[in-house]
Amino acid sequence: MKFTKMHGIGNDYVYVNCFKETVEDPEKTAILVSDRHFGIGSDGLILIKPSSVADGKMEMYNADGSQGAMCGNGIRCVAKYMYDYGITDKTSISVETKSGIKYLDLTVENGKVSAVRVNMGSPVLQAAAIPAVSEKETVIDEPVTVNGREWRLTCVSMGNPHAVTYVEDVKHLDIEKIGPEFEHHPMFPDRVNTEFAHVIDRHTVEMRVWERGSGETLACGTGACATAVASVLNGYTEDEVTVKLLGGDLKIFWDRKENNVYMTGSATTVFDGEIAL
Numbered sequence: 001m002k003f004t005k006m007h008g009i010g011n012d013y014v015y016v017n018c019f020k021e022t023v024e025d026p027e028k029t030a031i032l033v034s035d036r037h038f039g040i041g042s043d044g045l046i047l048i049k050p051s052s053v054a055d056g057k058m059e060m061y062n063a064d065g066s067q068g069a070m071c072g073n074g075i076r077c078v079a080k081y082m083y084d085y086g087i088t089d090k091t092s093i094s095v096e097t098k099s100g101i102k103y104l105d106l107t108v109e110n111g112k113v114s115a116v117r118v119n120m121g122s123p124v125l126q127a128a129a130i131p132a133v134s135e136k137e138t139v140i141d142e143p144v145t146v147n148g149r150e151w152r153l154t155c156v157s158m159g160n161p162h163a164v165t166y167v168e169d170v171k172h173l174d175i176e177k178i179g180p181e182f183e184h185h186p187m188f189p190d191r192v193n194t195e196f197a198h199v200i201d202r203h204t205v206e207m208r209v210w211e212r213g214s215g216e217t218l219a220c221g222t223g224a225c226a227t228a229v230a231s232v233l234n235g236y237t238e239d240e241v242t243v244k245l246l247g248g249d250l251k252i253f254w255d256r257k258e259n260n261v262y263m264t265g266s267a268t269t270v271f272d273g274e275i276a277l
């Protein structure tokens, strides 16, 4: 299987051009390629496919083989791949995902895409649609007990489920211990991605993420969008913020007039390769 390793601020995936390649068993392939000792090493697998309704289609799998409906860092890399490898010559493109068609604007420098702005669509706040089990219609700054401690959660779907909680110190958090407790909490029947965020000022938030199906990653694009939305809803920030993640920064803007979230960030190619499956 020919592949390209790419990352969006350190959130790395193995990308396969399914305009040319066929991946018979994507779940099994995701587990195999993601292994950082016995595989290629990544947070998962992303297939770039032809689409009948958009310029291309993204199909994403976490490191444990489970499928994610949306991937913010992944979709920027899909756009870069499609332009840099000649699938499209357009600088405004559409990509079909399991959570709908997304629209992207590409920044090209010296013939290659360096950054991408994505219209990530509208955040979903209804608990049942996230899904999050709650007596309330939405979960905004609600107390929830996880691992014997009370945390205050704000839940948002950006096409995939997120629980955002605010902490004083993101650096010294024992995320390997607490992350799985959130992921498998009975409140989240489909599991959840969890963002541990700290507000620096009204335009800046830092966060670490525990991703459903992949564990701690250096960044999560949908997670950054969910954190920005949660921070506005809780009155902590303005509508436009820089989200600082372990792997770098993302600019997030929640345009509340049109109710769309815009994410801008880099996309990077690491290397091309070939693996015998």
Ligand SMILES: N[C@@H](CCC[C@H](N)C(=O)O)C(=O)O
Pocket (backbone or CB within 6 Å): 011, 062, 067, 068, 069, 070, 071, 072, 073, 074, 160, 161, 193, 211, 212, 213, 214, 217, 219, 220, 221, 222, 223
């Ligand atoms: N890293 C991604 C999100 C990947 C999917 C997620 N783990 C899920 O299962 O929903 C991003 O950049 O958004």
